Amino acid sequence: KNAKKHEFALRSVALDVMRQMTEADLAKSDFRTELATKIREEMNGVLQKYEDFGGIEEVYFTSFVVQ
Numbered sequence: 001k002n003a004k005k006h007e008f009a010l011r012s013v014a015l016d017v018m019r020q021m022t023e024a025d026l027a028k029s030d031f032r033t034e035l036a037t038k039i040r041e042e043m044n045g046v047l048q049k050y051e052d053f054g055g056i057e058e059v060y061f062t063s064f065v066v067q
Contacts, residue, residue, distance in 0.1 A: 006046060009046050014043065017035070036060070044056050
């Protein structure tokens with residue numbers, strides 16, 4: 001419910017995290033795991049700010065494209 005309410009802020013945070021990734025980050029074997037963790041932490045920060053409750057337990061990628 002809270003994630004839906006703040007969908008735009010959460011999407012923005014996820015895009016910011018992905019934008020900060022470097023080519024060296026992409027070469028790491030655990031890149032996707034690290035990325036998911038960073039996105040989760042940032043999303044929970046947004047939810048903490050607005051709702052005083054994080055709530056995002058996991059981030060899953062249904063597709064993944066690197067440009």
